[in-house]
Amino acid sequence: MSTRPVTITDQAVTGADPAVQVASRVEDVVVGDEIVRYRYSTRVTHWSVAFFFIVCLLTGMPIWTPVFGWMAHLFGGLHVCRWLHPWAGLAFFASSLVMIAQWWRKMILEKSERSWVGPRLFQYMRYEDHDQNVGKFNGGQKLFFWAAAVGALGLLVSGVVLWFPPQFQQWVRETAILLHDVTFIGFAVAIVFHIYLGTAAEPGTFRAMTRGTVTKPWARLHHPRWYREVTRDNSRPR
Amino acid sequence: MKQANLEIRRSSASLIGESTSQRRKAVVAKFIDTTTCIGCKACEVACQEWNDLPTLDTARFGTYQTMPTLHAEYWNLIKFAEVEGAAGLTWLMRKDNCMHCDEPGCLEACPAPGAIVQYENGIVDVNPEACIGCGYCETGCPFDVPRFSERTSKMSKCTLCVDRVTVGVEPACVKACPTGCLHFGNKDDMLALGARRIEQLHENGHTEAAMYDPPGVGGTSVVTVLMHGDHPEWYGLPKDPHVPHAVIAWKKLLRPLGTVAIFAAVAGAFAHYLRYGRKQAPEESDQRRNEP
Numbered sequence: 001m002s003t004r005p006v007t008i009t010d011q012a013v014t015g016a017d018p019a020v021q022v023a024s025r026v027e028d029v030v031v032g033d034e035i036v037r038y039r040y041s042t043r044v045t046h047w048s049v050a051f052f053f054i055v056c057l058l059t060g061m062p063i064w065t066p067v068f069g070w071m072a073h074l075f076g077g078l079h080v081c082r083w084l085h086p087w088a089g090l091a092f093f094a095s096s097l098v099m100i101a102q103w104w105r106k107m108i109l110e111k112s113e114r115s116w117v118g119p120r121l122f123q124y125m126r127y128e129d130h131d132q133n134v135g136k137f138n139g140g141q142k143l144f145f146w147a148a149a150v151g152a153l154g155l156l157v158s159g160v161v162l163w164f165p166p167q168f169q170q171w172v173r174e175t176a177i178l179l180h181d182v183t184f185i186g187f188a189v190a191i192v193f194h195i196y197l198g199t200a201a202e203p204g205t206f207r208a209m210t211r212g213t214v215t216k217p218w219a220r221l222h223h224p225r226w227y228r229e230v231t232r233d234n235s236r237p238r
Numbered sequence: 239m240k241q242a243n244l245e246i247r248r249s250s251a252s253l254i255g256e257s258t259s260q261r262r263k264a265v266v267a268k269f270i271d272t273t274t275c276i277g278c279k280a281c282e283v284a285c286q287e288w289n290d291l292p293t294l295d296t297a298r299f300g301t302y303q304t305m306p307t308l309h310a311e312y313w314n315l316i317k318f319a320e321v322e323g324a325a326g327l328t329w330l331m332r333k334d335n336c337m338h339c340d341e342p343g344c345l346e347a348c349p350a351p352g353a354i355v356q357y358e359n360g361i362v363d364v365n366p367e368a369c370i371g372c373g374y375c376e377t378g379c380p381f382d383v384p385r386f387s388e389r390t391s392k393m394s395k396c397t398l399c400v401d402r403v404t405v406g407v408e409p410a411c412v413k414a415c416p417t418g419c420l421h422f423g424n425k426d427d428m429l430a431l432g433a434r435r436i437e438q439l440h441e442n443g444h445t446e447a448a449m450y451d452p453p454g455v456g457g458t459s460v461v462t463v464l465m466h467g468d469h470p471e472w473y474g475l476p477k478d479p480h481v482p483h484a485v486i487a488w489k490k491l492l493r494p495l496g497t498v499a500i501f502a503a504v505a506g507a508f509a510h511y512l513r514y515g516r517k518q519a520p521e522e523s524d525q526r527r528n529e530p
Contacts, residue, residue, distance in 0.1 A: 064349070064493065065251075065493050078349075078370050079371075081370075082370040125514070126514060127514055162374075165372075166373060166376060170482070175484070182492065188496075189499050192506075200511055201507075201510070217520075
């Protein structure tokens, strides 16, 4: 985090939004009724990952099956996809590395969160989870993070083989096809729920990725321990 | 090279409706008799000439072979092999080129619609306009035939001179062969020719002589008489070629399952929304209501 202090200007004079100004450099702090969840650099990283992921998706899926052949037209045909996909893939991996560097410490699974691998995930999806000890990231988010990190690595390794097939032995190429396929399918299914939870299912979440802030009630509901840590408010929820 | 005006039996990356043929066309085949090949390479020259392919540098690596393997601009290569067998050293020659499989692994692996086609007469051809140069065909081919062209960034291989065959003449290599070890015609006739030749060889004491028309790929439109039919690998031919399992698993299993899984995930998220709705704090919904 930058040590430079954030300059807050008078909104009445400059028109600048103080919450956004704070969110440019620091996170996990309260600004008025809001809490900064992701500062500017965190958001830029996540959007880079998202952008390159979507480019990879739209250029890779028409190569994968003609069912999604129409996606190729967005880029000017399948030839463009074949050229663009590996480069977009490299950019996706590079931005993923930055994201991993930014987040990995916060994503280490606590002992109590191990149950997320099993029934807890479904409990959460039924909105039956009432654990008051959820920090900045819940167990599901942490699992998704590590799955995405491993997936990105799998896609990179197999993708390089698929990029230059004559350079590799037959069994390596065959393994790469299967690995790229399985990783992609898993990733695609997971990303559907990632986007769904971040938008339609949990209102107030998406703004954390745009404005960078969330409301206090949102924080108390979804990440109670993080809310307590940030606000130093130890009162139990009503 | 060019997609001939022929009816198509199979086309790459097509889900349904590949066949365009109303008429039934007899399957053609090239017959190669390795026992009468003298390694003169007339077929190599004829192939380069007819297909307007450039003269390539030859490589010296201790054999008579022109170069180590096929090349994007060299589709026909006589492969020389020295093998230590039970009867002493044998010097083998085999014409290496596209086998035009009945179940082509290249076509199966190809992700570009219409880039690889199989005509009704069995010839497997590349349509360079549709080829995206991904190289998947190289992984799909059990005979290591397709080659990526650095010049065009597309795949290329023997076309069985489909342009010649279309107008009723034999492939250039067959035309040039001086010993009669190459023939061309309907596959049934070529198999009959092979059967007669093998009978002859058996009578002469070459009891291992056999036809190479591997069933693992549904047979090929290049049928080969091998003196040592029990050892196709001596000639550089796979013993039991088949479309790679990974390619089959990708196309026949992971692709349909994955497609369904992705649509199911979207449907699942939607169903979840219908069943469980939104997760939000009561204060938040109050706030929303109070917003002007």
